[in-house]
Each structure stands twice: as structure tokens, then as C-alpha cells.
Amino acid sequence: MKQDEIIKLGISIGDLNGIGSEIVLKTFDDSRMLDFCTPVIFANSKIINFLKKHYNLGLNFQGIDSADKAIDGKINVVNVWKENVNINFGEEDNEIGTYAFKSLEAATEALKKDHIDVLVTAPINKHTIQSDQFNFPGHTDYLAKELDGESLMLMITDDLKVGLLTDHVALKDISEVITPDLIEKKIGIISRTLKQDFRVEKPKIAVLGINPHSGDNGVIGKEDEEILKPTIQKIKDRGELVFGPYSADSFFGTKNYKNFDAVIASYHDQGLIPFKTLSFGRGVNFTAGLNKVRTSPDHGTAFEIAGKNEANINSFKEAVFKALEIYKARQEYMRLTENPLKKQGRKL
Structure with a gap:
């Protein structure tokens, strides 16, 4: 990424029956967030529109077919699937778990291809997401495998x-x-x-x-x-x-x-x-330990308050800002270590 380009921030939508979608959309309902990054949400336009109405939000977004088509200054939604999905807030649902994985898989692929710069993951249900494709205790182990790192x-x-x-x-x-x-x-x-x-x-x-x-x-x-x-x-x-x-x-x-x-x-x-x-x-x-930056909030799906318009967005918003800060620090570190003369007089 060039220094003057805005960071493309990928977001996996997590378990749609939990609070993940609420904290994602409420974070970017504040248009000032677009000054810091270009959000790329991996989900489906129909679902995002339903959630927008459910939470009475005013955000505008655009649907795109792939993350490399994301436009700066807009909230971008990659249409990972086309079919309708039935959301039942607060319930464990294996079908919803398959969509959580589809979102994560697509976001991870985009990260590997540099179509997004960083990844912030909304909470998953570790039980319903399990499948032949996802047989891991959580995000960390899956990403370590996909990104060939020691996490x-x-x-x-x-x-x-x-x-x-x-x-x-x-x-x-x-x-x-x-x-x-x-x-x-x-x-x-x-x-x-x-x-x-x-x-x-x-x-x-x-x-x-x-x-x-x-x-x-x-x-x-x-x-x-x-x-x-x-x-x-x-x-x-x-x-x-x-x-x-x-x-x-x-x-x-x-x-x-x-x-x-x-x-x-x-x-x-x-x-x-x-x-x-x-x-x-x-x-x-x-x-830590991966060749890409990934953060997430410090809480889970919170099924007990899902859909009730009560979720606190602070940890997710912090995850966004920390991802951006870490990405910039890593880019600076790489520039300085690749050009040792620039390090003179500088503290890393």
C-alpha cells in the first residue's frame, strides 16, 4: 500500500444471530469513520439492508462483487452469497454458522490477495461454525493455518x-x-x-x-x-x-x-x-505472529442481548483503530529495517 492511500479494512460479519452485525454497522453509522479507513464488509447486501432497518440506522452502503472493487469514502459490502438468510437473534443455528464461515473464508482470501489491508473479525459461535472446512477452536488457529504463521x-x-x-x-x-x-x-x-x-x-x-x-x-x-x-x-x-x-x-x-x-x-x-x-x-x-494484521473485540456473540439494540460498540471500534495503528506501525518498521540508514536517530 502506498503511504497516501487509505487503508482498506476488511470485516467478517461473524454469527448473524449474535451482536456482531450490530456493532459493525453502528460503528460505521458514524460517517467520520470513513476518514480513517475504507470498510469492506463480507456478507450480503440484502442482510445488511435488513439489519440497517432493524437497528434504525442511516448508513449508506454499496454492494460489490469482490473486495478489489471497493471504493474509498464508501461502506462496501462484498456479496459473498446471494440467497436469503433467516436471522433468529439469540439462537444457536448451524446454518447461520455456515454463513459465518463463508464470510470469514472470503475475507481471509481477500487478505491473502492484498485486496484488503487488515482484517477485523466480528464474534463467531465456536460450536455452530464447526464443519469439514472449519475444524478449529477459533479464529486464531484458522488464520494461523491460512496465513502460514505461528500465532x-x-x-x-x-x-x-x-x-x-x-x-x-x-x-x-x-x-x-x-x-x-x-x-x-x-x-x-x-x-x-x-x-x-x-x-x-x-x-x-x-x-x-x-x-x-x-x-x-x-x-x-x-x-x-x-x-x-x-x-x-x-x-x-x-x-x-x-x-x-x-x-x-x-x-x-x-x-x-x-x-x-x-x-x-x-x-x-x-x-x-x-x-x-x-x-x-x-x-x-x-x-500476533502472522504476516497480516487481524484484530477482534474482546467479547463473544452475546446472544442474550442480540437484536435488542443494546450492544456496546466500544471494543469493536477499538479493534478497528488498533488494526489501523498496528498496520501503520508495521509498515514503518518494514521501511526502516529495509533502509537501515533511516533508522539513525530514530526510536522504533
Whole structure:
């Protein structure tokens, strides 16, 4: 993308029975958003028109056959399918799940072809989207496969970034999944993304322990002593600023996270419960480690309020702005690293 071109922001519509379509359309009902990006929604014009009327919105959009036909200054809707779709807000529906996948698949293909610059995904229902084509715990694993990357789920706000060693893994399997290779790989991903996507020159990273009190020197499990500690030391010996393992129960309450550029939790709830407690409604899910930028809001389909015109758009809007910021930072990083002389006197 040339520097003077506006960023084309692709949006997969998510589960149509949830709040995804509401937060997407309400975000771009504010025409000022078109000053920042060109939205390209992967869905169907008939559906968008129905939703527009349902939520009593005044936005105007244009239907297009493919993302490369998107026009700046307009809300573009790629007609991924032509048939009518019956929406029943708040209900789990396998047929609706197939349309969530069709939208995601088309958006991902457009991303790979550079017809869009970034992707923001509206929430899916992880049960109804499952099929022979989508057999993944969620967006992150699917995109890692399609974009040939080593992904890491990174939850972000302006002052807090929490990554995960393991994401959608059953609790009983955590200790078997966490290996020295996995730790090194995930810390490597988060270190690179802090440099290229968040302009942190020398990342300082904290690692949370696997067991309560990080195992209390082996009294409460040996994984921290035998796996985490030696691997962290190995990485530190290479000159990386990686510290831990820290006891997870007090780490956030004492605001120790403010001393680091990012925190890596050992498993899903260990990281996401404090993250969402501290930042719910402002947080963004960013898939680090891919060659493309993808973000999403920090919440799910919220079936209980779907269709009731009650959804809060803040997290989705933050996901849009974070995608744009990360894309620009990455483009700048690539320009500077390709032209080392330009780096003199500049902080990344």
C-alpha cells in the first residue's frame, strides 16, 4: 500500500444471530469513520439492508462483487452469497454458522490477495461454525493455518498487553502442552510483535507461573522449576529482557504488570480474567505472529442481548483503530529495517 492511500479494512460479519452485525454497522453509522479507513464488509447486501432497518440506522452502503472493487469514502459490502438468510437473534443455528464461515473464508482470501489491508473479525459461535472446512477452536488457529504463521493470542489496550502460552486448551492438558520449545516460540513471537507492531525497541516481558505461587519451589508442582525457570534463564542469557515466573494471583492486583511491555500467561483464564476485569469494553484481541494484521473485540456473540439494540460498540471500534495503528506501525518498521540508514536517530 502506498503511504497516501487509505487503508482498506476488511470485516467478517461473524454469527448473524449474535451482536456482531450490530456493532459493525453502528460503528460505521458514524460517517467520520470513513476518514480513517475504507470498510469492506463480507456478507450480503440484502442482510445488511435488513439489519440497517432493524437497528434504525442511516448508513449508506454499496454492494460489490469482490473486495478489489471497493471504493474509498464508501461502506462496501462484498456479496459473498446471494440467497436469503433467516436471522433468529439469540439462537444457536448451524446454518447461520455456515454463513459465518463463508464470510470469514472470503475475507481471509481477500487478505491473502492484498485486496484488503487488515482484517477485523466480528464474534463467531465456536460450536455452530464447526464443519469439514472449519475444524478449529477459533479464529486464531484458522488464520494461523491460512496465513502460514505461528500465532499468539495477544489481548491489548494502550497500557496492558497479555499474551498466552496456550489459548483454547483444556486445563487438564496445560502442563503437557507447555514445553521449552513452546515457551521459546511464544516469547519470540511476542518480542517481535512488540518491536514491529508497537514500536518497543527493547521489550521487557513478564511470564506468569503455571502452578499456584509458581510451584513454591516444587512443593506445588514441578513444572515451574523444571520447565519455565530454566527456559526463561536460557532466553535471558541471550540478552532478552524476560522475567519470571511470577505468581499469577498477586501479579495484577499489585499493578506489577505496569513494569512490563507485555505479560505472558500460561493458560487462557489466567491471562484473560484479569485482562477483561481491568479493561472490559476497551480490550482488543490481536493475533500476533502472522504476516497480516487481524484484530477482534474482546467479547463473544452475546446472544442474550442480540437484536435488542443494546450492544456496546466500544471494543469493536477499538479493534478497528488498533488494526489501523498496528498496520501503520508495521509498515514503518518494514521501511526502516529495509533502509537501515533511516533508522539513525530514530526510536522504533
